[in-house]
Amino acid sequence: MAESPSTTTAWPTQLRLSQQGRVLSVTFDTGESFDLTAEFLRVSSPSAEVRGHGQAEPKIEAGKRNVAIREIHPTGNYAVRLSFDDGHDTGIYTWTYLYELGAGQEKLWQTYLNALESKGFSRG
Numbered sequence: 001m002a003e004s005p006s007t008t009t010a011w012p013t014q015l016r017l018s019q020q021g022r023v024l025s026v027t028f029d030t031g032e033s034f035d036l037t038a039e040f041l042r043v044s045s046p047s048a049e050v051r052g053h054g055q056a057e058p059k060i061e062a063g064k065r066n067v068a069i070r071e072i073h074p075t076g077n078y079a080v081r082l083s084f085d086d087g088h089d090t091g092i093y094t095w096t097y098l099y100e101l102g103a104g105q106e107k108l109w110q111t112y113l114n115a116l117e118s119k120g121f122s123r124g
Helices: 040-042 095-103 105-119
Strands: 011-017 023-028 033-037 069-075 081-085 092-094
Touching: 011 069, 011 095, 023 040, 033 040, 033 095, 040 081, 040 105, 081 095, 092 095, 095 105
Parallel strands: none
Antiparallel strands: 011 023, 023 033, 069 081, 081 092
């Protein structure tokens, strides 16, 4: 059985920040391209601060509608660390994770919106 690009072969060929840091466009060598909003990336941060320190459920990040990416820092040859204008800068976004976010964006975003609503939180 062939393995999916998300676990083995997807490699970014271009990262482009646009709309005053509000959208990160990622193109992969598979030919796929994803536009990921700063808000989506921020609330999906792989950092322990967002994912929780051993908690069963990740922390729900609310009020991030207007967040922007300030800087992109390469991390080895496997990832980037994104610095956001709200001060968050500890998440390491591997190429695999960026691909998974892009490929699953619609479902992941809806799950996030549902979680916000169930907690009575706002995107802000």
